[in-house]
Structures are given as C-alpha cells and as structure tokens.
Amino acid sequence: MDFQNKTVVVTGANGGMGKVITERFLAEGAKVTALDLKINRLEELRDRYKESFIPLSVNLIDESEVNQAIASATDFMGGISVLVNTVGVAQAAANIEDVSLEEWDKIIRVNTTSLFLTSKAVVKSMKKQRSGVITNIASIAAERPRPGLNAYVASKGGALAFTKALAIELAEYKIRVNGINPGPSDTSMLGKFSPAGGNVDEVKDKTFMSSVPLGELVTPEDIAEAVMYLSSDRAKMVTGSVLNVDGGRGL
Ligand SMILES: NC(=O)c1ccc[n+]([C@@H]2O[C@H](COP(=O)([O-])OP(=O)(O)OC[C@H]3O[C@@H](n4cnc5c(N)ncnc54)[C@H](O)[C@@H]3O)[C@@H](O)[C@H]2O)c1
Numbered sequence: 001m002d003f004q005n006k007t008v009v010v011t012g013a014n015g016g017m018g019k020v021i022t023e024r025f026l027a028e029g030a031k032v033t034a035l036d037l038k039i040n041r042l043e044e045l046r047d048r049y050k051e052s053f054i055p056l057s058v059n060l061i062d063e064s065e066v067n068q069a070i071a072s073a074t075d076f077m078g079g080i081s082v083l084v085n086t087v088g089v090a091q092a093a094a095n096i097e098d099v100s101l102e103e104w105d106k107i108i109r110v111n112t113t114s115l116f117l118t119s120k121a122v123v124k125s126m127k128k129q130r131s132g133v134i135t136n137i138a139s140i141a142a143e144r145p146r147p148g149l150n151a152y153v154a155s156k157g158g159a160l161a162f163t164k165a166l167a168i169e170l171a172e173y174k175i176r177v178n179g180i181n182p183g184p185s186d187t188s189m190l191g192k193f194s195p196a197g198g199n200v201d202e203v204k205d206k207t208f209m210s211s212v213p214l215g216e217l218v219t220p221e222d223i224a225e226a227v228m229y230l231s232s233d234r235a236k237m238v239t240g241s242v243l244n245v246d247g248g249r250g251l
Helices: 016-027 040-048 063-077 101-129 150-173 200-211 220-231
Strands: 007-011 031-036 053-057 082-085 132-137 175-182 242-245
Touching (some): 007 016, 007 063, 007 101, 016 031, 016 040, 031 040, 031 063, 053 063, 063 101, 082 101, 082 220, 101 132, 101 150, 101 175, 132 220, 150 175, 175 220
Parallel strands (some): 007 031, 007 082, 031 053, 082 132, 132 175, 175 242
16 A cells, blocks of 8 residues: 555544554655544654654644644645544443533544544545545444433444545545444553443443453444555545444354
C-alpha cells in the first residue's frame, strides 16, 4: 500500500485505536494531521515525524473549531486525501429511565454529529480534486446491541446510516465512504461500558472477551489494518461498505 503522497486526517487520534492508526499512516509515508481534545500521547510522534505530522487539540463537536482545524490541516499538508473518524465516547450501561437527555445528546454529538462536521469540512476540497476516502469507526454494537447501551447503539447506528448516505451522495465525485465495526477492543474505552461502579476487569473478561467467538479482544492494530486497506487504492471499488472487525461477535 502506497501512502507516500497521501494526506490524512485522523480524529480521536489520542485514543487507543486512533494513535495506532496515526502511527501506521506515518510509518507508511503519509502526512498526518491528528485531531483530539487531548494530544498528550501524540507528542512523541511529533518528535519522530517533524516534517509530516501535526497534532491539534480540537473539540470535534464544535463546528468552528472543526472548520479551523481542517483549514490548518489543509495548509500544513497541501490538501486532504483521507479522513478517518475514530473519535468516540462510551456509555456506562444504564436503563433508559436513568439516562439523562444531556448524556444522550453528548453521546449522539460525539459519535454521530462530529462525523457530519468533519465530513462537511473536507468534502469541498475532495470534490474539487475528484478523489478522497472517508472511513468511519462505528461499532458492532449497532448491529448486535447489548442491554443498557441505548444512546451508544443509536449513535453508532446513525454513524453507519450516515456512512451509506454519504457514499451514494459522493460516488459521482469518486469519493469513497466506508465504515468499520470493531468488536470489543482492548483500549481504555472498554471498561467505560460497564455500569457505573462496576468492576472493569471482571466486565472485560466475563462480558466482553467471552462474547467474541474467536476468543480474543480485538486489538487497535486489527482496526488499523482494516483502515489501511479501505484507505488504499486496493479498495478502489469499495464504497458504502461496512467491515466487521469483531472476531465474530456480530454473528
Ligand atoms: N474500545 C472498544 O471496545 C470499541 C468497540 C467498538 C467501537 N469502538 C469505537 O472505536 C473508536 C475508537 O475507540 P477507542 O477504543 O480508541 O477509544 P478511546 O477512548 O481510547 O479514544 C477515543 C478518543 O476520542 C476523543 N474524544 C472524545 N470526545 C471528543 C471530542 N468532543 N473532541 C475531540 N476528541 C474527542 C478522546 O479524547 C479519545 O482520545 C470509537 O469511535 C469507539 O466508539 C470502540
């Protein structure tokens, strides 16, 4: 896969999956702009990839901050050929009557609305160049929900439907849009799905690992591998697709 001339924006890049995805693109020769609320875990990459990498601290649910960040990314890299939306927040499992409207809104805004904002900001230049790839990280939970994740599952269902809507809208401009559904993945997010006060390690093994037919948690590297494929020219006829990287959890 040749990413030498590719210019990539990764959102949620300070997180478990986002950082590994960012590192993979840099190692394969791309220029990368990393967006996240926090960028502390990305500082070491800035030292290693001075010429080809900038991390920017951005609230991805604020339209003007997103627009400013995409403008800075375009200036720094000379364009944007690939957008990977990795940003997300978990929901501590709870009965619907215990979920506040505030919590619902926050989860929908981060997991769904942020995809709208970043896509809207990059599409204009992608249309002009008549190429581009957008990949959205959703969740297998949207297809096979767990009890108590009402807002999270709805937000990821929205992300998947949005992915397909954009794929058909942008096909005539040769812009491809795909989704990835991770299964339970070994990042710090996993423990946050446990009911408030739950034992994180117990939930990790008993609830999550045991629900994966292949018997292991998904790793950030597994997700990065799928992102690299979908972002590459090897997937030039793949759009509107959703790749489950879930160890069979959706079956
Ligand atoms: N970990 C899992 O088990 C799992 C399973 C299925 C899907 N996913 C999805 O995979 C993606 C990556 O998850 P992860 O496990 O790496 O989680 P993570 O918590 O490690 O990373 C998420 C990142 O998003 C950032 N973020 C949250 N709100 C933001 C905002 N408003 N503005 C900017 N940045 C913000 C966080 O700072 C964090 O760095 C998410 O979309 C998640 O929903 C995760």
